Amino acid sequence: MRLRALVVLLLASVAFFPTMTGHTDGGDLVNAVVGNVADPSGSEGDRIRAHLEAVAERLARADDSALGPALREARRRNLERLREYARAEAFPSKPARIPGRIPNFLDDHGNVCAVGYLVEQDIGRAAVAEIARGHRLDYVPYIDSPVLSTWQAASGLSPLELAMIQPTYGQPPSDDYAGYWGHGGWSNEELLEAGLVTANVVTSIANFAYLAEARGTTLGGWLGIVSGAASFIYGINEDNPTVTAAGAMAGAIGIVSFGVGAAKADEPRVSMSAVP
Numbered sequence: 001m002r003l004r005a006l007v008v009l010l011l012a013s014v015a016f017f018p019t020m021t022g023h024t025d026g027g028d029l030v031n032a033v034v035g036n037v038a039d040p041s042g043s044e045g046d047r048i049r050a051h052l053e054a055v056a057e058r059l060a061r062a063d064d065s066a067l068g069p070a071l072r073e074a075r076r077r078n079l080e081r082l083r084e085y086a087r088a089e090a091f092p093s094k095p096a097r098i099p100g101r102i103p104n105f106l107d108d109h110g111n112v113c114a115v116g117y118l119v120e121q122d123i124g125r126a127a128v129a130e131i132a133r134g135h136r137l138d139y140v141p142y143i144d145s146p147v148l149s150t151w152q153a154a155s156g157l158s159p160l161e162l163a164m165i166q167p168t169y170g171q172p173p174s175d176d177y178a179g180y181w182g183h184g185g186w187s188n189e190e191l192l193e194a195g196l197v198t199a200n201v202v203t204s205i206a207n208f209a210y211l212a213e214a215r216g217t218t219l220g221g222w223l224g225i226v227s228g229a230a231s232f233i234y235g236i237n238e239d240n241p242t243v244t245a246a247g248a249m250a251g252a253i254g255i256v257s258f259g260v261g262a263a264k265a266d267e268p269r270v271s272m273s274a275v276p
Contacts (some may be wrong), residue, residue, distance in 0.1 A: 075156025216260030224254020
C-alpha cells in the first residue's frame with residue numbers, strides 16, 4: 001500500500017508540473033511598480049504599447065539635472081529607443097503554462113522585452129542572451145547580472161526606472177503566434193523540462209519498486225543516475241528548483257538501487273539440483 005501511495009504521489013507531481021515552475025504575480029498588472037498607468041482595455045499589444053508610451057513620457061518629464069552630460073544624453077537616447085520599441089510592437093509573450101502576467105526578457109523566437117531592447121541597442125544581442133540565460137522570467141530588481149548592472153550605470157536610467165519600464169505579458173497577441181508549440185502549448189524549453197522531470201519520476205518509481213522488494217536493479221539505477229544528473233545540472237544552470245529537486249531525487253534513489261542490485265548480482269546462486 002505504501003508503494004502504491006508513493007506511485008500516486010509521484011505521478012501527481014508530473015500532472016501538476018506546469019504550476020510548480022515559473023514566476024507569476026497572479027494578477028493583471030502590466031507593470032509591477034506603477035501598475036496599469038494606461039488604459040488596461042484593448043488587445044495585449046495595445047496594453048503593452050500604451051504602458052511603454054506612458055512611462056516614456058513620465059520619465060522624459062523627470063528631473064535629470066543631477067546627471068552629467070553623458071548620462072543625460074544616454075537617457076534621452078534610451079527614451080527615444082523605448083518609444084521606437086513601443087511603436088514596433090514586436091513584444092515577447094509569456095510561456096502559456098504560467099498563470100497571471102509575468103515578464104519575459106527574451107522569448108523562444110527572439111523577441112526581447114523593453115529593457116532587453118535598450119540593452120541590445122547599446123551592447124548587442126549577446127548581452128541580452130547572457131542576461132536571459134539565468135533570468136528570463138525575472139523582474140528587473142531580482143536580476144543579478146553584472147552585464148545588466150554595468151549597462152544600467154551608463155544608461156542614464158535608474159534601476160527603479162528600469163523596473164517601471166519592464167512590462168509583464170499575458171496571452172499571446174494572436175492565436176497563430178509562432179512562439180507557441182501547438183497554438184497555446186508549451187515552448188521547447190518547457191517540453192525539455194517536463195521531459196526531464198517525467199524521466200526522473202519514472203526511474204524513481206521503478207527503482208523504488210525494486211528496493212521495496214529488497215532488491216535493486218543495476219540498469220534502472222544507472223538510468224536514474226543519468227537522468228538525475230542531467231536534470232540536476234540543467235536545473236542549477238537554469239535556476240529551476242523543480243527540475244533540480246527532481247534530479248536529486250532520481251539520482252539518489254538510482255544510486256541506492258544500483259548498489260543493491262550490484263550486491264545481489266554478486267551473491268552466489270543456489271542450484272535447485274543440489275538441494276537434497
